Amino acid sequence: MGTNATTQAANAHLTTPTRLTGAEIVWATLVGEDVETVFGYPGGAILPVYDALRKFPIHHVLVRHEQGASHMADGYARASGKVGVAMATSGPGATNLITGIATAMLDSIPIVCITGNVSSKVLGTDAFQEVDITGITLPVTKHNFLVNRTEDIAPAIRLAFQIAQSGRPGPVLVDITKDAQQGTAIFDFAAAKPHPYRPHPMLRVEDSGLAHAAELIRNAKRPIILAGHGVSESGAMEQVRTLAERAQIPVALTLLGLGNFPASHPLSMGMMGMHGESWVNHAIQEADLLIACGMRFDDRVTGSTSTYSLKSKKIHIEVDPAEINKNIKVDVALVGDLREVLEQLLPRIASRDGSEWIKTIETSKGASAVRDIKNLPDLGHLYAAHVIHDIWRITGGNAIVVTDVGQHQMWEAQYFHHEHPRSLVTSGGLGTMGFALPAAIGAKFACPEKEVWVVAGDGGFQMTAAELSTIVQEKIKINIAIINNGFLGMVRQWQQFFYDSNYEATPLISPDFVKLADAHGIQGRAVRTRAEVVDAVAEARSAPGAFLLNFMVEKEESVYPMIPAGSALHEMILRPGKDPLLETPDDK
Amino acid sequence: MLHTFVAYVEDLPGVLTRVASLFRRLNININSLTVGRSERPGLSRLTLVCDASAEAGHRIRASLFKLENVVDVDDIAKDPAVTRELALIKVAATPASRSQIFDLVEVFRARIVDLTSESLMIEMTGVESKIEGLIEVLREDDGRILEICRSGKMTMRRGCHVSSVLKAMGAGTEESTEAETEHTESLDVIPSETE
Numbered sequence: 001m002g003t004n005a006t007t008q009a010a011n012a013h014l015t016t017p018t019r020l021t022g023a024e025i026v027w028a029t030l031v032g033e034d035v036e037t038v039f040g041y042p043g044g045a046i047l048p049v050y051d052a053l054r055k056f057p058i059h060h061v062l063v064r065h066e067q068g069a070s071h072m073a074d075g076y077a078r079a080s081g082k083v084g085v086a087m088a089t090s091g092p093g094a095t096n097l098i099t100g101i102a103t104a105m106l107d108s109i110p111i112v113c114i115t116g117n118v119s120s121k122v123l124g125t126d127a128f129q130e131v132d133i134t135g136i137t138l139p140v141t142k143h144n145f146l147v148n149r150t151e152d153i154a155p156a157i158r159l160a161f162q163i164a165q166s167g168r169p170g171p172v173l174v175d176i177t178k179d180a181q182q183g184t185a186i187f188d189f190a191a192a193k194p195h196p197y198r199p200h201p202m203l204r205v206e207d208s209g210l211a212h213a214a215e216l217i218r219n220a221k222r223p224i225i226l227a228g229h230g231v232s233e234s235g236a237m238e239q240v241r242t243l244a245e246r247a248q249i250p251v252a253l254t255l256l257g258l259g260n261f262p263a264s265h266p267l268s269m270g271m272m273g274m275h276g277e278s279w280v281n282h283a284i285q286e287a288d289l290l291i292a293c294g295m296r297f298d299d300r301v302t303g304s305t306s307t308y309s310l311k312s313k314k315i316h317i318e319v320d321p322a323e324i325n326k327n328i329k330v331d332v333a334l335v336g337d338l339r340e341v342l343e344q345l346l347p348r349i350a351s352r353d354g355s356e357w358i359k360t361i362e363t364s365k366g367a368s369a370v371r372d373i374k375n376l377p378d379l380g381h382l383y384a385a386h387v388i389h390d391i392w393r394i395t396g397g398n399a400i401v402v403t404d405v406g407q408h409q410m411w412e413a414q415y416f417h418h419e420h421p422r423s424l425v426t427s428g429g430l431g432t433m434g435f436a437l438p439a440a441i442g443a444k445f446a447c448p449e450k451e452v453w454v455v456a457g458d459g460g461f462q463m464t465a466a467e468l469s470t471i472v473q474e475k476i477k478i479n480i481a482i483i484n485n486g487f488l489g490m491v492r493q494w495q496q497f498f499y500d501s502n503y504e505a506t507p508l509i510s511p512d513f514v515k516l517a518d519a520h521g522i523q524g525r526a527v528r529t530r531a532e533v534v535d536a537v538a539e540a541r542s543a544p545g546a547f548l549l550n551f552m553v554e555k556e557e558s559v560y561p562m563i564p565a566g567s568a569l570h571e572m573i574l575r576p577g578k579d580p581l582l583e584t585p586d587d588k
Numbered sequence: 589m590l591h592t593f594v595a596y597v598e599d600l601p602g603v604l605t606r607v608a609s610l611f612r613r614l615n616i617n618i619n620s621l622t623v624g625r626s627e628r629p630g631l632s633r634l635t636l637v638c639d640a641s642a643e644a645g646h647r648i649r650a651s652l653f654k655l656e657n658v659v660d661v662d663d664i665a666k667d668p669a670v671t672r673e674l675a676l677i678k679v680a681a682t683p684a685s686r687s688q689i690f691d692l693v694e695v696f697r698a699r700i701v702d703l704t705s706e707s708l709m710i711e712m713t714g715v716e717s718k719i720e721g722l723i724e725v726l727r728e729d730d731g732r733i734l735e736i737c738r739s740g741k742m743t744m745r746r747g748c749h750v751s752s753v754l755k756a757m758g759a760g761t762e763e764s765t766e767a768e769t770e771h772t773e774s775l776d777v778i779p780s781e782t783e
Binding site: 134135138139142143146163200201202320321322324325326 | 602605606609613643646647649650651653654655656660752753
């Protein structure tokens with residue numbers, strides 16, 4: 001962090017137009033955009049910018065791989081709702097960002113990536129570490145800029161921030177040539193302000209649409225609200241809750257929607273889709289009205305689209321016009337900001353008796369809850385579900401959990417009950433393994449006062465494990481739970497179900513993660529039985545620094561229930577019928 | 589079905605790539621694309637024709653609007669519009685065989701714009717079918733056509749039509765748009781099946 005003197009100087013730049021170098025303009029603009037932390041990795045083409053950092057009150061986090069930088073910016077944005085910033089040099093530095101940029105694109109996360117490029121005089125000559133990063137990232141960014149004039153830097157960065165946050169959010173990349181960084185220009189922060197954001201011209205919320213939606217809700221016998229990521233992006237938690245409570249409509253959530261409606265709420269059904277509970281998916285199939293709020297009918301949510309909820313009318317409230325009728329045809333489309341649309345819709349919604357439908361759903365839960373893994377007796381085995389469930393209980397559900405991708409991610413979604421938005425950070429759309437550890441570092445910088453847990457598999461953790469060093473260098477407290485089953489578990493599960501248990505390339509030898517942590521100066525502990533879980537989680541929480549728990553769980557356990565890809569929602573693979581012996585005392 | 593989009597885009601490097609890349613990503617082949625200056629400074633106008641399902645029109649237009657450099661997009665669909673294409677056709681013709689081609693050019697209301705002892709060049713403007721017709725007739729003689737260069741389609745709506753987007757930007761031409769009666773835009777979010 002900069003000293004008071006640098007803060008004062010940087011603030012002075014914002015009010016008084018001053019001649020600065022391009023490199024200084026980069027930081028001065030970021031200060032003006034309220035950026036406090038940048039995740040990055042230096043290199044030749046971005047060195048002028050790094051050289052100027054000391055003059056500005058911005059904290060730079062040195063990552064160990066640029067993929068970590070874009071994931072950290074992403075985790076920062078998901079946890080805070082603000083724009084995350086990543087920085088890298090040209091060529092390989094820039095290309096290493098791409099997985100993180102694509103991750104942010106698929107999940108509509110606002111990040112700004114700043115890359116250096118070779119001097120404009122040699123652009124296009126295959127100069128050392130030159131790559132056409134604006135060309136490469138074109139399909140995975142909302143927009144990108146190639147800046148080769150010093151005076152264009154501030155307007156480009158300011159516009160990048162506006163684009164990243166407006167409408168449906170997403171990543172923006174600003175590529176700045178080295179000579180533009182080295183040149184000088186008058187820095188005028190106010191003059192660099194972009195034109196007011198122009199909403200998508202096809203946004204349309206018509207009175208007739210609102211009336212139609214209200215009528216459908218009034219007449220529905222079996223309605224369900226499908227709440228997605230857009231609920232938190234739009235800040236519509238209260239409005240969704242009011243709609244659900246007033247009209248007594250149960251709420252099913254997408255993976256990225258978890259937390260946007262409290263799990264403990266009587267109307268909460270939990271997660272829908274491929275690994276949602278079977279009764280949730282059955283209810284969606286039986287529904288006569290779906291009210292989709294800030295979600296996009298992803299294939300992981302719908303299964304086969306030709307058999308998806310055929311008995312229902314559908315209302316789609318969505319900010320991106322290109323999502324309307326993309327996957328599922330809807331009857332009423334209210335295209336606009338979710339919160340604004342719901343505020344217009346709610347006055348037309350009267351209270352309604354939904355008890356019969358709610359009772360039907362409750363009844364259908366019956367047997368599946370008994371077969372739930374958390375209800376199994378402790379026979380000395382350690383199940384991932386137990387681990388997640390215990391972390392939830394012990395943290396009181398108040399932690400930010402950052403998951404990787406795979407089985408543990410689905411168990412987290414099933415057994416950690418999220419009450420608050422932004423308490424689950426997970427890569428849903430792109431499904432990026434290696435996301436958890438760096439994204440958790442970003443989340444911790446966004447919310448230093450919050451308890452942050454990484455939940456990762458043994459496979460994904462190794463993809464970005466080098467960021468353990470970043471944790472140590474930054475002296476931050478993150479708790480890491482590795483769900484270690486010696487397999488690339490979700491792939492193994494697919495091999496078991498769909499490829500005759502041919503476990504090709506999924507058994508996985510890992511280092512001793514506790515020793516690996518130790519080599520970084522991070523404390524750790526291996527956990528092999530269920531009896532140890534509570535104590536181990538408590539030890540991790542109370543340790544002053546980062547702590548790694550290596551949970552050696554059942555090797556060939558699968559995530560149930562499951563809709564095979566491309567099947568209908570009601571064609572689920574259910575949990576195997578184990579003896580319904582109820583555990584005592586009950587987990588709750 | 590064939591979709592025709594008319595778009596105003598910022599006249600900047602790489603904008604065409606962004607437009608073309610969108611169609612690549614959607615796995616839709618662009619049948620024809622013409623770009624040139626428009627009546628508005630700093631904005632190019634393009635006409636893009638592609639073959640996609642009837643329902644795809646809405647999503648393509650919505651996705652085009654999501655590109656930062658795209659200012660306005662009009663989906664012409666089946667609305668009344670004038671569509672023209674320009675073709676330059678070079679044919680082999682000796683002084684002896686010229687007169688036959690002159691007759692053809694006359695019939696098709698085309699023009700001869702270059703003439704040498706071995707070849708001549710025909711310029712023709714018209715709708716696609718008319719150009720196809722001339723080419724077909726010229727092809728009756730094997731090896732007569734040496735080169736064909738076609739501009740791709742250019743489309744403009746009939747009557748007075750200013751989109752709400754362009755209207756909000758103010759007049760781009762010297763002429764005032766005050767007296768114009770605005771054509772109602774078909775911005776329906778859910779296109780009907782029959783559209």
